[in-house]
Every structure is written in structure tokens, then in C-alpha cells.
Amino acid sequence: MMNSSTCLRSFSQLSLDRTAHASLxxxxxxxxxxxxxxxxxxxxxxxKGMAAAPKRGTRTLNVKKGRKGVNYEMGKRPAPGERKAQRxxxxxxxxxxxxxxxxxxxxxSNVLEPTIEGQMMGLxxxxxxxxxxxxxxxxxxxxxxxRRPATLMRKETVxxxxxxxxxxxxxxxxxxxxxxxxxxGDRMSGKSTxxxxxxxxxxxxxxxxxxxxxxxxxxxxxxxxxxxxxxQPLQYTQDTYxxxxxxxxxxxxxxxxxxTPVVTDHKLPFPLPPKPTLKHIVEHGMANPETSWVCxxxxxxxxxxxxxxxxxxxxxxxxxxxxNSEYMSAEFKPIHAFDLTLIRLFVDLLSGQxxxxxxGIILGSLSQxxxxxxxxxxxxxxxxxxxxxxxxxxxxWNPYLSRDQxxxxxxxxxxxxxxxDFDILRLGGLSKPEARAVIxxxxxxxxxxxxxxxxxxxxxxxxxxxxxxxxLEKASVRLRL
Amino acid sequence: xxxxxxxxxTEASLVKRSLETIYGxxxxxxxxxxARFHIHPWAKVGSLKSTTLxxxxxxxxxxxxxxxxxxxxxxxxxxxxxxxxxxxxxxAMGLPVxxxxxxxxxxxxxxxxxxxxxxxxxxQM
Numbered sequence: 001m002m003n004s005s006t007c008l009r010s011f012s013q014l015s016l017d018r019t020a021h022a023s024l025x026x027x028x029x030x031x032x033x034x035x036x037x038x039x040x041x042x043x044x045x046x047x048k049g050m051a052a053a054p055k056r057g058t059r060t061l062n063v064k065k066g067r068k069g070v071n072y073e074m075g076k077r078p079a080p081g082e083r084k085a086q087r088x089x090x091x092x093x094x095x096x097x098x099x100x101x102x103x104x105x106x107x108x109s110n111v112l113e114p115t116i117e118g119q120m121m122g123l124x125x126x127x128x129x130x131x132x133x134x135x136x137x138x139x140x141x142x143x144x145x146x147r148r149p150a151t152l153m154r155k156e157t158v159x160x161x162x163x164x165x166x167x168x169x170x171x172x173x174x175x176x177x178x179x180x181x182x183x184x185g186d187r188m189s190g191k192s193t194x195x196x197x198x199x200x201x202x203x204x205x206x207x208x209x210x211x212x213x214x215x216x217x218x219x220x221x222x223x224x225x226x227x228x229x230x231x232q233p234l235q236y237t238q239d240t241y242x243x244x245x246x247x248x249x250x251x252x253x254x255x256x257x258x259x260t261p262v263v264t265d266h267k268l269p270f271p272l273p274p275k276p277t278l279k280h281i282v283e284h285g286m287a288n289p290e291t292s293w294v295c296x297x298x299x300x301x302x303x304x305x306x307x308x309x310x311x312x313x314x315x316x317x318x319x320x321x322x323x324n325s326e327y328m329s330a331e332f333k334p335i336h337a338f339d340l341t342l343i344r345l346f347v348d349l350l351s352g353q354x355x356x357x358x359x360g361i362i363l364g365s366l367s368q369x370x371x372x373x374x375x376x377x378x379x380x381x382x383x384x385x386x387x388x389x390x391x392x393x394x395x396x397w398n399p400y401l402s403r404d405q406x407x408x409x410x411x412x413x414x415x416x417x418x419x420x421d422f423d424i425l426r427l428g429g430l431s432k433p434e435a436r437a438v439i440x441x442x443x444x445x446x447x448x449x450x451x452x453x454x455x456x457x458x459x460x461x462x463x464x465x466x467x468x469x470x471x472l473e474k475a476s477v478r479l480r481l
Numbered sequence: 482x483x484x485x486x487x488x489x490x491t492e493a494s495l496v497k498r499s500l501e502t503i504y505g506x507x508x509x510x511x512x513x514x515x516a517r518f519h520i521h522p523w524a525k526v527g528s529l530k531s532t533t534l535x536x537x538x539x540x541x542x543x544x545x546x547x548x549x550x551x552x553x554x555x556x557x558x559x560x561x562x563x564x565x566x567x568x569x570x571x572x573a574m575g576l577p578v579x580x581x582x583x584x585x586x587x588x589x590x591x592x593x594x595x596x597x598x599x600x601x602x603x604x605q606m
Contacts, residue, residue: 057588221521224528236519328516 090137091144092128098446099147111204112165117158118434120441122150127203133251135213136196142473146445152438152469154190156427157197164201167310167359176310176359178421180350182318182414184381185427187368188470194427195314195365202312207360208256208303210249212315212342216370217241219337221326228293228341236327237341242292245342246285246299256309257282263305266298278302293341300345304357311360315346318364322374322407338406351410352422376403380411384424387417429467432457438469439476447477483526483534486541488603492527499526500537504602505546514540548606551599558596572596 104110105122123131128149131137143149151157163179170177183191202209212218223241227234250257257279262272269291272280278299285295303311315321321343324334337343348354349362356362366381379397386394394415397403413422430438436457442448450456464471482489490499500511515522518536520529529537545553561569571578577590599606 057591222523224519224521224524226519327521328512330517330519332513332516 088139090132090139092132092137092149093147094145095147096446097145097147098444100150100441100444102444103150103441106200106204108204108206111201112161114158114162116153117155118431118437119153120150120437121153122148123200124204127200130203130209130252131196131199133248134199134209134211135248136199136211138192141193142478145447145477146441150441151193151197151200152430152434152441153197154194154430154434154469156194156425157201159425160194160198161201163361164205164207167361168205171310171359176355176357178349178352178355178360178362180352180362180413180422181364182350182381182384182424183363183365183427184385184424185366185368186465186468188468188474189427189429190469191365191367191427192316193469194425195316195363198361198363199312199314202310202361203252206256206309208253208309208311210245210311210313211252212245212346215315215317215320215343218340218343219320219323219325219327221328225327225335225340227330233339234329235339235341235344236335237293239289239292242296242342243286243289246282246292246295249299250279250282250286254279260302260308262302264301266294266301268294268298296342306358308358310358311356312363313346313349313356313360314363314365316365317367317370319366319371319374319377321347321364322377322410323372323404336406338410347410350422352413352419374404374407375401376407376411380414381424384414385426387415388424388426391417429465430461430469430472431467432461435461435464435467435472438472442477483529484538485526485534486538486546490526492525494526496520496524496526496529497522500541502603503541503546504599504604505544505550506541547602547604551602551606554598555596558598562596 100120103120103122105124106116106127107124110116137143137149160181163181167177167179183194185191199209199211217223218238218241223238225236225238228237258277260278262276262278262281266281268281268284270284270288272284281295281298281302285292285299302308321337323337325337325340327335327340329335338347345354346362346364349356350364366377379395382395413419414424416422436452439448439457439460440452443450443452460472460476461467463475483492484490485499486503488503496515497508497511500506500514501508506514512522514537515524517540518533520533558569558572562573563569568578572594573596575591575594576583577587578594581587581590593600
């Protein structure tokens with residue numbers, strides 16, 4: 001018994017056999033050939049204009065835009081800047097998430113207490129506004145999943161708070177210190193978030209905070225630049241970027257800038273009102289980008305006067321700084337990022353060449369996702385990590401690699417174990433109690449529907465590669481399986 | 482409407498692209514000119530100061546561009562043709578000049594190798 005398709009196939013074969021034999025026996029008796037079940041030959045013969053190949057040089061493939069009669073307008077196009085605004089939008093609350101009843105806020109009094117380690121703490125509104133102004137929140141972070149911003153006070157955060165306390169204690173004894181730290185760690189381990197926590201702590205302790213939100217934006221030649229007159233070797237200012245930075249600084253530290261009077265004469269190229277405060281200088285720099293660098297230096301000098309608050313100076317994606325920028329000098333040679341005035345100030349402070357007069361912290365965060373190759377930085381970071389974990393085995397420099405001597409000079413302090421002020425802050429995975437605190441917060445927010453018990457926490461902790469914070473968030477609230 | 486080298490450009494256009502519309506200014510030349518006056522690669526024409534625009538115009542005026550450059554190139558080809566060289570003949574025929582095969586792939590030669598050389602730019606000869 002044959003099924004229908006086999007039956008059809010045998011019929012078609014039959015007809016082929018017949019024609020083959022016919023052609024062999026007598027050509028005159030050849031019956032008109034019809035393809036068995038295919039119509040493509042017939043259709044091909046119907047097509048016109050396929051008799052010969054097209055003439056040489058004529059265009060046969062007509063896919064050019066703007067052809068008549070074709071409407072390429074597919075709906076409304078987004079306005080200029082709309083897509084970028086969408087991409088960079090920061091959402092900090094989710095009305096569908098439940099408010100967490102037991103969530104306490106970080107305050108000036110409790111932020112330096114070691115007892116908050118391992119707890120979720122909310123960020124007060126004042127700090128959230130300041131952090132938003134400084135662009136410390138990143139679009140890729142999961143702030144938009146919860147009712148309001150809250151962070152985990154992990155072990156490293158408490159270490160950072162300890163550094164803040166050390167600075168304040170040193171200031172109380174009139175011996176200001178500058179502590180420099182580079183935050184390193186795996187991808188999604190929370191480096192930028194730790195930086196944000198550092199900024200939040202500094203804001204709560206009424207420090208003056210300067211944050212360069214993304215080093216890439218400074219060095220990728222997307223903003224204007226100009227040589228700084230009288231600098232040797234030649235340095236370059238970035239007026240628009242500096243003006244924008246001043247705007248962010250004013251939004252983030254309004255009370256300090258408004259309440260602090262100008263005490264020295266800076267010979268500014270513009271008049272200041274009577275009884276000027278720092279805010280006047282900053283506002284002038286914002287409004288007139290060509291004077292922004294002058295205003296920034298004047299502000300820096302004012303902040304270096306005795307009795308002024310300590311400074312937290314932070315930068316994210318540090319690797320972009322440790323190489324040539326995309327800018328070109330007048331002789332068409334690449335400009336090293338260290339020759340940009342803002343970066344120069346930061347690197348001088350980081351390397352210890354300059355110190356903060358009133359003490360403070362210089363904080364740089366590495367990035368693992370947007371990271372240009374900087375062999376020198378990688379080398380010094382591995383050395384510093386080795387010095388922390390196993391001082392007996394410290395890696396040596398591969399002599400076959402070329403190295404950027406300026407970067408080497410800037411980071412040399414990392415290989416000196418005696419320099420306690422310059423070190424890295426290595427971010428590992430969360431501990432299980434920390435992971436449990438986060439998961440309980442997720443569950444309480446209604447974003448995770450599961451009973452939180454030891455086995456569940458262990459499962460998520462393991463899935464997250466031994467407590468990688470970003471992976472933990474992904475595994476428990478972002479992925480819905 | 483800002484003017485560079487006597488040509489007007491819209492304020493929203495990139496300086497780099499605006500310069501490259503001029504015959505004789507390509508990517509390399511535009512990069513060098515912009516670096517000389519400290520204009521970053523993404524600058525718009527509208528963001529330039531009037532002094533920078535004048536500097537650019539002055540710089541471009543000192544270069545051989547547009548019709549001067551075209552005439553120069555055409556003279557070179559004409560010289561080859563008039564002296565009866567093989568290269569001149571190949572130019573006149575619109576065929577490859579430097580010994581390439583002509584069996585296939587000579588569209589670029591057909592487009593470029595002609596005695597009246599000098600294509601797109603701001604002004605036509």
C-alpha cells in the first residue's frame with residue numbers, strides 16, 4: 001500500500017522515463033515535454049527582457065533611495081536628540097514596586113557607622129538630586145525597578161566610609177591627608193555603584209564633591225578644545241565641558257557654594273559683585289564657557305583655603321584617561337589625555353604629585369565593558385591586587401611590550417606597598433548574608449515572588465558566579481523564567 | 482549663514498563635511514586644517530567663532546583648490562597627450578594608464594581617466 005506522495009512521485013518518474021526512451025528511439029515522434037510538477041520553466045519563459053545580458057555599464061540593480069513613486073517615509077522620524085535622550089534617560093522609581101517598610105535612610109549620623117554593614121539603606125532625596133545632577137546614576141543600573149533608590153552597604157562600602165572617617169579625623173588634628181583609590185573588579189561587580197555610594201557618603205558628610213561621570217566623554221574629542229595660553233608643556237582646556245561641569249557642581253553642592261565667601265583676589269577677567277561667594281564665580285563660568293577654566297581654577301584655589309570642606313574628586317572609566325586622547329594638536333600629533341587640563345588635575349592628584357589642602361579622597365573607577373586597552377594600567381592594577389592577596393608573587397613587566405612612560409610615572413605608587421594612601425579597592429562578590437539582604441529587599445519590593453530561605457539564597461548566589469552583584473540582580477529580578 | 486572660502490554653509494553642518502565639499506580637500510587635508518585651528522572633529526559650522534572662520538578662509542586661500550587645482554591636473558594630462566606618450570593616449574581613451582588589465586574591472590578608469598579631468602566640487606569649470 002503506497003501513500004499518496006510516493007504515488008505521485010512514481011507517476012512523475014514514469015513520464016520522465018517515457019520521454020527519455022522516446023528521444024532515444026525516434027526524435028521525430030517527440031511529444032511536447034511538460035515538466036512534471038514544476039511550473040518554474042513556464043514562468044521563466046514568460047519573463048520579458050531576459051533574452052540577453054544587460055549592456056555593459058548599465059545599472060540593473062535599482063535600489064537607490066529617492067526613486068519616484070516609492071514612499072520611504074515610514075512614520076514620524078524622531079526629533080534631533082530625542083533618541084539620545086531616550087537612551088540616556090535615568091528612571092529612579094517604579095510606582096508598581098511596593099515600598100519597603102523597614103528601609104532606613106542614610107543620614108549624616110549613621111553613614112560612618114560600621115554597624116550598617118550588610119544592610120539595605122535608602123538614599124535621601126537631597127542626595128538623590130545631587131547624584132542625579134552629577135550623572136552618577138547610569139542608565140544600565142537597575143534603579144528603575146524599585147520604589148526609590150536604595151543601596152546595599154557592602155563590605156567595601158564600609159571600607160570607603162572608613163576612609164572618609166580617617167580623613168575627617170586627620171582634619172580634626174590639623175593634618176590633612178589625601179587618600180587615593182582605584183576601584184577594580186569583575187564585570188558587573190558594582191564598581192560604578194560603589195563610586196556612587198562614595199559620592200553619597202561625601203554628600204552626607206558635607207564634603208565638596210566633583211564627579212567626572214565618564215572619562216570617555218572627556219577624551220573622545222566630542223567637545224571643543226583650545227590651547228591654554230602660557231602653559232609649558234602645552235595644555236588644552238575644554239571650555240564647554242568645563243562649563244557643564246561647573247553647572248553640575250553647582251547643582252550638586254549648592255549650599256557650600258552659596259555660603260562660602262571669596263577671600264582671595266584671583267585677578268579674574270570679569271568683575272565680581274560686592275561680597276562675592278563661590279557661587280558667583282561658578283555662575284559666571286557656566287554662562288561664559290570661554291572663562292570656564294579660569295573660573296574652575298579660581299574655585300579650586302578658594303576650596304584650598306584653610307577651613308574649607310574636604311573634597312571628593314571622582315572619575316568613572318579611568319582607562320580612557322591613561323592614553324592618547326582623540327584630540328589633535330596643531331602639528332597633527334595626538335594629544336595625550338594628561339595634557340587636557342581637567343585630566344591633568346585629576347592625574348596629578350591621583351599620582352600624589354599634588355595634594356588636597358583640606359584633605360579628601362581621589363577616587364577612580366575602572367570599567368570592564370567600555371575599556372580601551374591600557375597595558376600599563378592593567379599591569380599596575382594586577383600588581384596592586386597581588387600585593388593585597390599574595391605579596392610573594394608579584395607579576396613583572398613584560399619587556400616586549402611598549403609602555404606609556406607618563407602613565408607609568410602616574411601609577412608608580414601602586415607597586416609600592418609602603419604607600420598606604422594610594423591603593424586599589426578590589427570588588428569581589430557579595431557574601432551570603434549580603435546577598436540575603438539584597439534578595440530580601442527584592443522580595444519585599446514585590447519584584448521577586450519567592451520565599452527567601454537559605455537554599456534559595458544559595459542558589460541565586462551560586463548562579464550569580466559567587467555573588468557578583470549585577471549577575472545576582474539579573475538572576476533574581478531581571479530575568480523572568 | 483557662515484561663510485568659509487566664499488561658500489555659505491548651514492549652521493548645523495559639520496565643519497569636516499563642509500570642508501570636504503571643496504575640490505582638493507579630502508579627509509586627510511580637512512583633519513590637518515581642523516587640527517591647526519583646534520577644531521574638534523564633531524564641530525558644527527555654527528559653533529565656530531568668526532575669527533576661526535576667517536582663519537579657515539585664509540588657510541584655504543593659500544592652497545591650490547577648485548579650478549586652479551583642476552587646471553593643474555588637466556595641464557599635466559594634456560602635456561602627456563601632446564608629447565604623444567602612451568600614458569597620454571590611455572588618458573584620451575579613458576583606459577587604465579598604469580598597465581592594469583582591461584579584460585574586466587575598468588569602471589574606475591572609465592570614470593576618471595579622461596583629459597577633461599576634475600569632478601565634484603563647489604564650482605564647475
